[in-house]
Amino acid sequence: MNGMAGVLKGHCLCGAVTITATAHEHSASACHCSMCRRWTGGPQWGFDAPDEAVTVIGEVRTYRSTSFSERAFCPVCGSHLWLRDDGGPYEFVPGIFEGARDMPLVREVYADRAFACAQLSGDHERVTKAEYEAGKPHVEGGA
Secondary structure, eight states: OOOEEOOEEEEOSSSSOEEEESSEESOEEEEOSHHHHHHHSSOEEEEEEOGGGEEEESOOEEEEEETTEEEEEOTTTOOEEEEEETTSOEEEOGGGBGGGTTOOEEEEESGGGOOGGGOOOSSOEEEOHHHHHHHSOOOOOOO
16 A cells, blocks of 8 residues: 555545544555445445545444445435445445545456456556455355
8 A cells, every 4th residue: 555645535426425534544455245236336446545534524324334334325316335244344435535646546356357348557556356355254155
């Protein structure tokens, strides 16, 4: 990752949920697992922010997508907000933060599961399904 960066402010599509991260990783990752593809329609983009650096204002709904993680969204407009493993940092979707536009892609997980239309170019780390699941619990949920 590219290290911690300063304040980011963002909001969902309708503005009912606002999020401020006073510290965050200034780099993005992409995930092509079947759950992320179902949730987003393509790869799930994300960047990390520690719990103590995050302020969320507004009603948020969560969906427990695995035994160890949740996905959050705005109940008004449906905008995706974050994915979070139990006890882990927030993994925010960059699209809700204008200030995330210049984040470089540094890592792609489940790279061998990417749709043909979502092949990402560039010089970044690519982790296969087998490599990722060897070091971290996950429920892939299908081919």
